Amino acid sequence: MTNVKPLHSRSFFCKPVTVFEIENKISLPSPNNKTYGLYSCPIRALKCAKSIVSLPLAEIINMSILTGIYSSKLKLSKVIPIFKCYDETDPSNYRLISLLSIFNQNFEKLMYNCLKSFIEENELLYEAQYGFREKSSTKHSLHALQIPSRRFWIRKCFHVES
Numbered sequence: 001m002t003n004v005k006p007l008h009s010r011s012f013f014c015k016p017v018t019v020f021e022i023e024n025k026i027s028l029p030s031p032n033n034k035t036y037g038l039y040s041c042p043i044r045a046l047k048c049a050k051s052i053v054s055l056p057l058a059e060i061i062n063m064s065i066l067t068g069i070y071s072s073k074l075k076l077s078k079v080i081p082i083f084k085c086y087d088e089t090d091p092s093n094y095r096l097i098s099l100l101s102i103f104n105q106n107f108e109k110l111m112y113n114c115l116k117s118f119i120e121e122n123e124l125l126y127e128a129q130y131g132f133r134e135k136s137s138t139k140h141s142l143h144a145l146q147i148p149s150r151r152f153w154i155r156k157c158f159h160v161e162s
Helices: 021-026 043-047 052-069 102-121 139-156
Strands: 078-083 094-099
Touching: 021 043, 021 052, 021 102, 043 052, 052 102
Parallel strands: none
Antiparallel strands: 078 094
């Protein structure tokens, strides 16, 4: 019974977001004229004010993570129809894009990094999970399938016993 790990050792934990992380996210290259969603601000203005807004943003994000409460206003997006082709009067010829607030985008990126590091540190994904993983693709899965197949055919053709 002493070798059993306590359940809480693998409980999800997100380290508090720092002012430095917020400033780095804001400083990342992005077009200053990029369209932004509801309850947002121009990217250029946010970059200019990053030293002022980073501390309050870090506190808001950390409180949101701690309490599990996320502002309902930041969940709203500006939806824009983009014409694809053919008849402009047919609604099925449009695809919708949702523009989120720049604050929402930064929050999502920070949460993504937190979840990704937790999953990697605790080795929660199966080693043969190739999709949606960094430095991994369908080529890797095809290669993994080829190896056993190649061994099978070598044994079969050359009558090699395993």
